[in-house]
Amino acid sequence: MIHTDKIQVVHYTSRKKTNISxxxxxxxxxxxxxxxxxxxxxxxxxxxxxxxxxxxxxxxSNYGLxxxxxxxxxxxxxxGNILVTTCDADSKFSTDxxxxxxxxxxxxxxxxxxxxxxxxxxxxxxLDSLSFVTRVTGLLRSLLMLGALIPFNINTMSxxxxxxxxxxxxxxxxxxxxxxxxxxLIRWMGVTQQRLRISMIPVPVVSGPTSGETIEIEIMxxxxxxxxWTIGAAELRCELHVIFNEEII
Numbered sequence: 001m002i003h004t005d006k007i008q009v010v011h012y013t014s015r016k017k018t019n020i021s022x023x024x025x026x027x028x029x030x031x032x033x034x035x036x037x038x039x040x041x042x043x044x045x046x047x048x049x050x051x052x053x054x055x056x057x058x059x060x061s062n063y064g065l066x067x068x069x070x071x072x073x074x075x076x077x078x079x080g081n082i083l084v085t086t087c088d089a090d091s092k093f094s095t096d097x098x099x100x101x102x103x104x105x106x107x108x109x110x111x112x113x114x115x116x117x118x119x120x121x122x123x124x125x126x127l128d129s130l131s132f133v134t135r136v137t138g139l140l141r142s143l144l145m146l147g148a149l150i151p152f153n154i155n156t157m158s159x160x161x162x163x164x165x166x167x168x169x170x171x172x173x174x175x176x177x178x179x180x181x182x183x184x185l186i187r188w189m190g191v192t193q194q195r196l197r198i199s200m201i202p203v204p205v206v207s208g209p210t211s212g213e214t215i216e217i218e219i220m221x222x223x224x225x226x227x228x229w230t231i232g233a234a235e236l237r238c239e240l241h242v243i244f245n246e247e248i249i
Contacts, residue, residue, distance in 0.1 A: 020243050053175030061086060061180055062173040069164070079165035080112035086180065087159045090125060090208035100203045101161055104181065112163035113192055116185065118156045119201040120146050125208040131218065153198045156181045159205050166192075 046063040053059040054097045065084070074082065083105060087093070094100075101117055108115065123138035149155050158181060167173070170188035189196050 009115050040072075042071055044068070049207065050175075054178070058173050058180045058183060059175035059176045062175045065167060065172050069168075076165075076168070079168055080163055082164040083117075083161050084164055084167060085159070085161040087205075088207065089161055092125075092206040093121075094203040094205065096203050097201065097205065100201050104199060105163075105202055110163075111197070112165045114194065115162075115167060115197045115199050116156055116166075116188075117161040117199050117201050118145075118150050119159065119203055119205045120150075121157060121159060121207045122204050125206060131215070133218065144149035150189060150198050150200045153195070156185055156198060158207060161201070 044064045044067045046060050048055070050063075051060070053062070083101060085097075085101070097119065100119075104117060105111075120142060122142050126155055127138060145157060149157065161179060162184070166188060170184070170191045173180055174183055174187060185198075230238060
């Protein structure tokens, strides 16, 4: 049983963006007391225009995570006992998420440097009031995650967890990229020189569908997503070039 008195929440945003993401810092030990509230809530504001980075979730996460580690004053030996969960502003976690993540981590003998944890994502915020296309898209994305991305260790998406020691060894999150999920996986594999396993947390997380409420907004949203996925594919190719020192064709 994990209680909120051992959770540290890092609330971070940037001066140029209003969308906010969170980090949860979890200590994977069984506790027998339950105090109200969190152990600590850390608010960070990511300055705009820092050198060697671009605006986006990667740079926001990198800054927030580094600031949290400095304020928490965590020793390197203790980082394997701390789990980090990154999420979006519209994420809704199961009440059993922390317990399920901790149980999974402990039963797998704390694979701090070899495993990233992913829960199934269900894109059904207000899904009953959205279009048929949006509903089908949300279902297909969930099926893709459950049937391929997680079991075949292909990719994490949006909301995932990992040990702080893995983040530290991977030099946290590269601030010159945008797509943190795929970049973290590929970059950390390059740093650790081994394939990272994606382990499923057996509880769902509800996430907002990446689609609009009207046909016009739907088309605009698909255009944004196509641009993001194109950028993500280019970032992946660039990162593979860096890791394997291959010539980009």
